[in-house]
Amino acid sequence: xxxxxxxxxxxxxxxxxxxxxxxxxxxxxxxxxxxxxxxxxxxxxxxxxxxxxxxxxxxxxxxxxxxxxxxxxxxxxxxxxxxxxxxxxxxxxxxxxxxxxxxxxxxxxxxxxxxxxxxxxxxxxxxxxxxxxxxxxxxxxxxxxxxxxxxxxxxxxxxxxxxxxxxxxxxxxxxxxxxxxxxxxxxxxxxxxxxxxxxxxxxxxxxxxxxxxxxxxxxxxxxxxxxxxxxxx
Numbered sequence: 311x312x313x314x315x316x317x318x319x320x321x322x323x324x325x326x327x328x329x330x331x332x333x334x335x336x337x338x339x340x341x342x343x344x345x346x347x348x349x350x351x352x353x354x355x356x357x358x359x360x361x362x363x364x365x366x367x368x369x370x371x372x373x374x375x376x377x378x379x380x381x382x383x384x385x386x387x388x389x390x391x392x393x394x395x396x397x398x399x400x401x402x403x404x405x406x407x408x409x410x411x412x413x414x415x416x417x418x419x420x421x422x423x424x425x426x427x428x429x430x431x432x433x434x435x436x437x438x439x440x441x442x443x444x445x446x447x448x449x450x451x452x453x454x455x456x457x458x459x460x461x462x463x464x465x466x467x468x469x470x471x472x473x474x475x476x477x478x479x480x481x482x483x484x485x486x487x488x489x490x491x492x493x494x495x496x497x498x499x500x501x502x503x504x505x506x507x508x509x510x511x512x513x514x515x516x517x518x519x520x521x522x523x524x525x526x527x528x529x530x531x532x533x534x535x536x537x538x539x540x541x542x543x
Contacts, residue, residue, distance in 0.1 A: 315391040316382040320374035322398035327367035333405040339412050344466025352515050352523045353461030353476035355454070359510030362451055362503070369444035370398070376440040386434030387441060393432065394445060397425035412466065416459040423452040427490065430497060443499045450503025453490070457483025458507075476523045480511070484530040491537050501534045 341347040348354075381387045400422045408415035426449040433442045461479030465472045487504045494500065508527040515523045 312385070312388050313378075313382040315388065315395070316374075316378040318395045319391050319398075320371070320378050322395045322402070323367075323370040323374040325402045326398040327371060329402045329405050330363075333409065339408065339415075339462055339466075343412050344462065346466050346468045348462055348466050348472070350514070351462060351465055351472050351476065352520050353458050353465070353472075353479050353511070354514060355458070355507055355510035356514040359507060362447070362506060366444070366448050366451060370448060373440040373444040376437070381437065381441075384434075384436070386436045389432040390429045390434065390441065390445065393425045393428035397422045397429065397448075400425070412459065412462060416456070416463055419452060419456045419459055423449065423456045426452055430490075430500070431494065433497070442497055446497040446499035447503045449490075450487075450500040451507065453483055453487050453500075453504055454507030457486070473520060473522055476511075476520075477526055480508075480523070480526055480530070484526075484533070487530075488533055488537060491534060498538060501538065505531050505534055 339348065341349045377384075377387050377391075400418055404415060404418050404422065407418060426445065430442075430445045430449045433445055457479045459479075460482060461475045464470045464478060465475035469475070470478060483504075487501065491497075491501045491504075508531050512524050512527045515527075
């Protein structure tokens with residue numbers, strides 16, 4: 311079974327990475343997908359932030375390939391594989407759904423995050439750059455993306471103003487990130503990826519300058535960096 315799961319991880323990573331080729335792509339929800347159009351919502355990172363998907367796709371494939379070729383029978387890799395397969399297969403369906411329904415897409419991305427967290431917390435102690443790192447950056451970006459989705463729903467359905475929607479959603483994401491990073495006591499790649507997302511939220515809120523959102527992001531970045539001192543390699 312360990313060899314089977316090793317193969318399934320690689321297959322799921324390839325399908326996940328190929329999914330943008332079969333859809334129109336995704337750089338954030340379209341404004342008119344919501345009852346209250348979300349034009350430049352403050353919760354959403356600047357467009358270049360989404361370039362991290364290329365790194366995530368490649369690193370997941372490399373890690374999965376390494377695991378299949380050289381660690382297919384390694385018990386240290388076994389526990390993290392099934393939940394990662396689940397997360398990646400959900401992710402393979404996410405893009406076309408996101409282009410149709412932000413609500414369903416939000417539910418799915420939280421399911422992706424949950425299963426990615428299970429995998430990350432089960433990651434073994436060997437082959438850090440092939441086993442831990444790709445899952446950590448994947449989970450880190452999903453943490454940011456899932457909170458952004460919440461913010462877009464809150465603003466897009468008129469529940470909160472755009473700024474308050476961003477503050478609430480980013481606060482949720484930061485609580486998740488800080489608890490996860492503290493409980494992990496390793497995988498700094500996770501926190502670094504969340505910082506990447508927060509930095510691009512700051513960029514998106516510089517013109518016009520949104521002091522509330524920028525201030526929250528700065529506090530979040532400082533808090534994640536402070537936790538780095540409690541991590542172990």
